[in-house]
Amino acid sequence: MIQQKLADNLNWTLLHVLIVIYEEGSVSAAANRLNITQSAVSQSLKKLEEKIDSQLVIRNTKPLKLTPMGHYCLKVAQTIFTEITSIEAMKGINSHLLEGEIKILVASRIHNPKYNNFLVYFKRKYPNITLNMNVKSSLDILSDIEQKNPAIGICLGRYTPEVINHKLLFEQRYYLYCGYHHPLFDAIDLSLDSLLKEEFIALLCEDIGDVLSPITLFKEAHGLNGRISAYTNNLDEAVRLIYTGYGIGALPDQFIEATHLESKLRRLPPEDGVADIPVHIYWHKTRALSLIESKFIEEIVAFYGS
Structure with a gap:
């Protein structure tokens, strides 16, 4: 009793x-x-x-x-x-019955056609699940996931804390660009040597050890030691600064294809680009996941594995 x-x-x-x-x-x-x-x-x-x-x-x-x-x-x-x-x-045998909200931290300006296709697929399969997408820097996302708040993050990353699970989704290829107001925009017969004295626009996460440090390593390896004329932590501002001629800089190609300034930016040598930056999905190893959080991770990993 x-x-x-x-x-x-x-x-x-x-x-x-x-x-x-x-x-x-x-x-x-x-x-x-x-x-x-x-x-x-x-x-x-x-x-x-x-x-x-x-x-x-x-x-x-x-x-x-x-x-x-x-x-x-x-x-x-x-x-x-x-x-x-x-x-x-x-x-969940009938996915239409699954409902609730998933909070997901995402890095800004992630562009990948398959990622868009996945979101279309997930919406159609789980129409009653609400996505709460919160944009943060990749560094802040990893910090939040490490502290188990929230459960899921999608961002750039090179080094993963031991307590975090991760799966590679895709890689963003970065190329060097100049803008419409830069002297190189109309130049002919450009080579990598043509860029040796040029000023650069740098994203703050290009520092050694950070997510975009392969860009800095590439510049150092090829003698691209021009002055940094502007720093920014925002990809849109980097595009603006490159467009207005403040310097040349590295940008992800799929992001440029999605911007209205594509015709006002010129891709520079080298032809095969500067670096591939991986984009992963992250979740904590010991944080209990809800069913719909588990479904999201399971579905996106399977979608990219197909």
Whole structure:
């Protein structure tokens, strides 16, 4: 009877809070992920401990540690979480029944025809799933995913933290360009040697070790040591600066094909471009994924694998 009473009165939400506290390592981080106050998280934990009549968390440790009973309750909660998602999976036999919102961090100006085709495919297969796309820098996306908030990121990347899963989607090929107002725009018989003294527009993420550092390595290897006349962290501003003649710079070719300034920009030597920059999908290795988050990752990985 006592066991039945606990089962009848224990709120699943309290167990879910325990899972998040364990995964995030602190009450404040759990509150941020759940989008509620720290006080609400603490109260939920207190109620759970009162229901079970046992201490579950060792306070004042970073990250928070669980007691033996806390670990046992965590295993029970994780089992329940798996069973709940299996209920959703049964609904997922008909993809039209899947619904909810997926928050995805994406790098700006990612252009790839197959990526667009995937979004068309996903919308048609899962019409009731809402995509919440938030644009950030690749560095910030990896930092957020590493902290398990949110679950999914799509961005440029060269080095992946150990705690993050990743799958290559495609590569963006970068070429050197000049703009309509630059002296090289109408020049003939251009070669790589023609660029040795030219000023450059640089994206901030071209620094050594950052996602676009292969561009800097290429310039150094080929003696392209002209002065940097402007820096920017925004691809649109880089295009503007190149168009207005501030200097030459490296841009992804598929992005240029999608801009109205394509006819006002000239691709420069070398003919085969400067560097291939990989674009990956990222998700945390230990963060619990919802069914629709798992479906998105599963579908896009399979789509690019086909």
